[in-house]
Amino acid sequence: MELIDLRSDTVTQPTKDMRNAMYQAEVGDDVYEEDPTILKLEKLAADIIGKEAALFVPSGTQGNQVAILTHCKQGEEVILEEHSHIFSYEGATMSAFAGVQPHTIRGERGVMDPEDVRASIRDVDIHFPETGLICLENTHNRAGGSVIPIDNMRHIYTIAQNENVPVHLDGARIFNASIASGIDVKTFAKYTDSIQFCLSKGLGAPVGSIIASTYEFIERARKWRKRLGGGMRQAGIIAAPGIVALETMIDRLEEDHAHANLLAKELQNIKRLSVENEVETNIVLLNTKELDLTANEFLQMLKQHNVLATSFGPFTVRFVTHYGVSREDIISTVKIIHDILHFQV
């Protein structure tokens, strides 16, 4: 039986078009800014997101870190949501590399109250760190792929501008936010000074992320990328599938959202299972507590039936849909869960 891998949208395999594009890619030395495929990807990415310039980086984590290093000075503070990816899953790199400290705010489904953000911006005082940056995340991963409303982003950006604090968006899944809300990514990007988005998640490219901002910012970011060891040479080989991703893989995210919705609806109908999040994009958080099963025990049972998901808390299982998962796979998953639980009682 085939594996149904719902652990993450990072498990996607490159498409045939992507492999062909890699094979045919024209390349040069990108540290000399001579790789035509990289230049093409960066121009395309900047145009799509509506910023002056873009930089290809090996991962979303490096993209966020380069952005923080470029925005901040040592001893500053970064305001961000307490379950954000940058705070939770990036190995405290902002403290380790940039020498800045996080100032977390509790969000509601990943959405920070703009007034909490305003209140967290530091006054001038010899005792206080200076606020160097505000980070947002859209869609919000830990909150279950929730879309941060555009009005919330606009409100926070207005406050930030009044206080002269830049805003960075961790937009690893910004295209999911755009497809789900019907709002152009450019509109989301408008309320940010810099944005990072992943090519290697739902868009299916094998490697890489983009940072986009002004020309001036991207030039400084390029130096930070080099310092971190992210200056790559004939990198067009891995940028070529990123171009295919941006040209052909955005609109189909709609399908992933429909599949997540179907999965959530069907699971909700199974006794003693509950879905924790309101499914807006491609993530479903399932609660197993009523079953008297931990997330890990539940995952073990799924695994025996060739279905993979991840643990997102003691009693929370995360499912992520992506283009490697069909509607039939969703129906099979539901049936397997149904059968497992029936057998259990």
Ligand SMILES: *Cc1c(COP(=O)(O)O)cnc(C)c1O
């Ligand atoms: C995956 C992810 C990242 C990091 O991307 P990597 O390429 O895995 O380093 C950053 N932010 C969010 C919200 C993510 O989901």
